Amino acid sequence: MLTFTALGPFRAWIGPDPLDLGGQRQRAVLARLLVAGGRAVPVGTLIDELWPAGPPAQALSTIQGYVSRLRRALEPARAPREEAAVLVSAPPGYALRARPDQVDSWRFEALVRTEGTAEQVWAALDTALALWRGPALAEFGELLWAATEAARLEELRLTAVERRAAAGLALGRATALVPDLEAHAAACPLREEPWRLLALALYRTGRQGDALAALRRARALWRDELGLDLTAGLQRLEADILAQRLDAPAPQGPATPYPPRAPREGAHPLRVLVADDQALVRTGLRVMLAAEPGLEFAGEAADGEHAIAAVRETRPDVVLLDIQMPHLDGLAAARRILADPDPPKVIMMTTFGSDENLYAALRAGVSGFVLKTSPPEQLVAAVHAASAGDALIDPAVTTRLIAGFAGRADPGSPPALAGLPDSRLDVLKLVARGLTNQQIAQTLSLPEPEVAGAVRALLEHLGLFERAQLVVAAYESGLVTPGTAAPR
Numbered sequence: 001m002l003t004f005t006a007l008g009p010f011r012a013w014i015g016p017d018p019l020d021l022g023g024q025r026q027r028a029v030l031a032r033l034l035v036a037g038g039r040a041v042p043v044g045t046l047i048d049e050l051w052p053a054g055p056p057a058q059a060l061s062t063i064q065g066y067v068s069r070l071r072r073a074l075e076p077a078r079a080p081r082e083e084a085a086v087l088v089s090a091p092p093g094y095a096l097r098a099r100p101d102q103v104d105s106w107r108f109e110a111l112v113r114t115e116g117t118a119e120q121v122w123a124a125l126d127t128a129l130a131l132w133r134g135p136a137l138a139e140f141g142e143l144l145w146a147a148t149e150a151a152r153l154e155e156l157r158l159t160a161v162e163r164r165a166a167a168g169l170a171l172g173r174a175t176a177l178v179p180d181l182e183a184h185a186a187a188c189p190l191r192e193e194p195w196r197l198l199a200l201a202l203y204r205t206g207r208q209g210d211a212l213a214a215l216r217r218a219r220a221l222w223r224d225e226l227g228l229d230l231t232a233g234l235q236r237l238e239a240d241i242l243a244q245r246l247d248a249p250a251p252q253g254p255a256t257p258y259p260p261r262a263p264r265e266g267a268h269p270l271r272v273l274v275a276d277d278q279a280l281v282r283t284g285l286r287v288m289l290a291a292e293p294g295l296e297f298a299g300e301a302a303d304g305e306h307a308i309a310a311v312r313e314t315r316p317d318v319v320l321l322d323i324q325m326p327h328l329d330g331l332a333a334a335r336r337i338l339a340d341p342d343p344p345k346v347i348m349m350t351t352f353g354s355d356e357n358l359y360a361a362l363r364a365g366v367s368g369f370v371l372k373t374s375p376p377e378q379l380v381a382a383v384h385a386a387s388a389g390d391a392l393i394d395p396a397v398t399t400r401l402i403a404g405f406a407g408r409a410d411p412g413s414p415p416a417l418a419g420l421p422d423s424r425l426d427v428l429k430l431v432a433r434g435l436t437n438q439q440i441a442q443t444l445s446l447p448e449p450e451v452a453g454a455v456r457a458l459l460e461h462l463g464l465f466e467r468a469q470l471v472v473a474a475y476e477s478g479l480v481t482p483g484t485a486a487p488r
Contacts, residue, residue: 002074002086004034004098006105007153008133010140012074019073025050026066028140033087033096034103035137035149039376040090040287044280048372049145067094092280104131105153112160118170125164132157148371152378158184162193169197174204185214189221192231192443199234203241211241228426232445270387271298273316275307275333276349277325281372285320288376295383304328311337316344318383323350323369338365345386367467385436420461427454431467432474 003013010031012019021027028050033041047059056062067087071078074086088097100106111128114121136153140146161184168177178201185194195218202211215230215238222228230238240246272295274285282300289297298316301307305328311319319337323330334346348369367386370379420428430440437455441448455467462473 002098002102004030004103005133006031006034006103007108007131007136010137014076021073022066022069024139026069028143028146029063029066029094030070030087030096031137031140032145033094034098034105035145036095037106037376038095038097040093040095040284042093042280042284044092044278045284045372046093049143052144092283105136107131108153108160109156112156112163118167122164122167122171125160125167128160129157129164144371148378158188158191162191162197165197165201169200169204174201177201178205185218189218190225192234196234196237199237199241200246203246208241208244212238215241226429228429231443234445236445269294269296270318270383271296271314271316272383273298273300273307273310273314273319273344275301275304275310275319275325275330276322277302278322281322285379288379292376292380295380304330304333307333308336311344312340318345318347318367318386320347320349320370320379320383321366323348334366347382347386365464420458424454424458427451428458428470428474431455431458431470 001015005011005013010027012021012030021030029046032046032049043060043063046063047055050063051059071084071087075084078084086097088095098106100110108128108131111124114124116124136150137146138150141150161180165177165181165184168174178198181194181198181201185198188194195214199211199214202208202214215234218234219230222230229235237246272289274282274289274297276282276285279302282302286297286300289295299310299314301310303325307319307321307325307330308328321330321334321337325333330348334348337343337346345367348366349372350369368382370382426444427440430443435443437448437451440446441451444451455470458464458470459467462470464470464473
């Protein structure tokens with residue numbers, strides 16, 4: 001059987017035998033199609049992502065040659081004129097056709113979403129974690145799409161570790177779990193769940209003092225790194241340990257990230273307009289939107305002027321707007337769109353982009369930005385987040401782009417944050433790290449409506465109108481400094 005492994009060295013296999021996939025760039029074509037999860041990847045996207053510094057003159061024929069050689073490697077018994085069944089043509093590009101059990105990362109993701117009894121969850125996640133043989137897609141780490149997918153898979157892996165541990169605690173396996181949880185908390189000190197699980201495991205093995213010491217370590221780290229105290233949830237756990245109130249098994253860990261989002265019952269689909277100067281990108285996004293329940297393709301534009309006209313004509317809910325376009329660039333177009341009465345939400349798209357333009361886009365009040373190399377579920381999440389008045393901004397990218405500009409004098413920057421209570425400042429710090437309201441609610445153990453109210457109050461206090469502007473306000477005021485890791 002043909003199989004693929006991406007959770008470690010990238011390989012394709014027939015039975016126990018590895019296949020010769022050719023050189024690095026040819027292998028990257030197959031890896032990119034695997035990351036797409038069976039969806040078609042336009043040829044133009046492949047070209048842009050394989051040669052981010054600029055494609056060669058013969059890039060199209062080179063891609064076609066890579067695909068031809070990969071097809072021969074993946075289907076050695078296929079007759080010369082027989083249609084390919086694995087690496088298939090799927091206008092406007094190519095797609096990888098495989099079952100979930102043929103791709104380790106696809107199988108891993110399905111196992112991580114397992115629900116059921118503690119025993120079932122434990123068994124599924126034990127199997128899922130055993131699939132990892134090293135960092136995902138590490139050999140393509142210099143390519144932005146691979147780094148983005150690797151970070152997503154790593155987040156799922158951390159969640160799997162935590163859900164498995166929560167199931168193990170429910171099954172009475174605290175003693176065996178303590179060493180792994182000590183290592184997990186040390187590796188991910190800014191995540192809440194490792195400290196919760198470690199303290200519970202220590203308490204259940206009769207080590208009450210060590211459990212309290214673990215929470216003290218977490219408090220010291222968070223104060224040093226984030227300027228935050230323990231979450232309300234961890235503080236309650238600390239009080240319960242002191243009072244010895246933890247007799248019943250703790251609930252299992254948090255739900256897996258990226259849950260499928262059902263369409264809003266009784267609501268109209270979100271209408272999305274796509275503005276990009278590359279026809280293949282527009283086509284790919286149109287296909288993606290058409291296949292997503294709850295979303296509707298509202299129209300398209302090839303430059304900034306056309307985007308403004310299309311927005312005024314079609315009145316979409318959300319605009320996906322390329323930041324670099326001819327005639328009138330996306331940044332200028334975004335400013336004019338947002339200046340209209342009752343404007344739509346605007347999400348900037350970039351392949352890599354100018355840091356200064358991205359920074360200016362945040363200041364203009366766009367609802368975040370996404371990379372064109374983001375997986376479809378990330379783009380869909382961005383649309384839903386923007387429509388709900390939230391924002392989707394990659395914390396790592398935000399920190400990097402703000403780092404170049406934080407501290408520059410700007411007479412138009414918001415007023416000082418003096419007078420705001422610590423609870424409100426905690427919310428602002430987490431907004432500045434790119435977290436959504438739901439993630440902030442989980443981090444601070446608050447109801448999500450309370451977080452939404454705090455964000456609205458911050459916007460009113462600072463005289464701002466879009467959430468993304470809070471990111472800039474936090475950096476420019478010195479409340480948050482570049483380079484600090486985001487809490488998870």
